[in-house]
Amino acid sequence: MDLNPPPGENYANPRICFFHVLFKAGALAFYILSALFFDSFVIIFVVTVLLSALDFWVVKNVSGRILVGLRWWNEIDDDGESVWKFECLDQESLARMNKKDSWLFWWTLYLTAVIWIFFGIFSLIRFQADYLLVVGVCLTLSIANIVGFTKCRKDAKKQIQQFASHTIANRFSSTIQSAFSAV
Secondary structure, X not given: OOOOOOOOOOOOOHHHHHHHHHHHHHHHHHHHHHHHHOOOHHXXXXXXXXXXXXXHHHHHHHHXXXXXXXXXXXXXXXXXXXXXXXXXXXXXXXXXXXXXXXXXXXXHHHHHHHHHHHHHHHHHHOOOHHHHHHHHHHHHHHHHHHHHHHHHHHHHHHHHHHHHHHXXXXXXXXXXXXXXXXX
């Protein structure tokens, strides 16, 4: 994963990028600054988890689909079993995705989880089990999106490889057929 955003490109979806970052930053900022303004742990817990839940929903249902062309969800089948579904755009559409949008999506997704881990370690060091609960919920939501979208991306890569090998095989067989038909 490249550390620098792709040069010379603007964001194709600046509003989606804004909201993708807004709820992440909002949850983190509220968690950091809330101790200065509120004495009630309940308010801190509810607002921070609510902002993280909004971030989870926006990433899973909006920005993931628009910025990187990936989508995941869970269904319960007729037997009562949980089935994970992964969906990605076709190869042509994936190739046209804006690289800067994609870069922002992946880096903020991973960076947010790293920051929550840092806060979790800090809460452990300070023996604040209640704040560790807040961090645990937020980290769980963040990791759920990471796992879902990483599996989607792997599925997309597998589909691209299958498409490429199928296309190459078809071209190769048509070339051989045309060579033998000319003889």
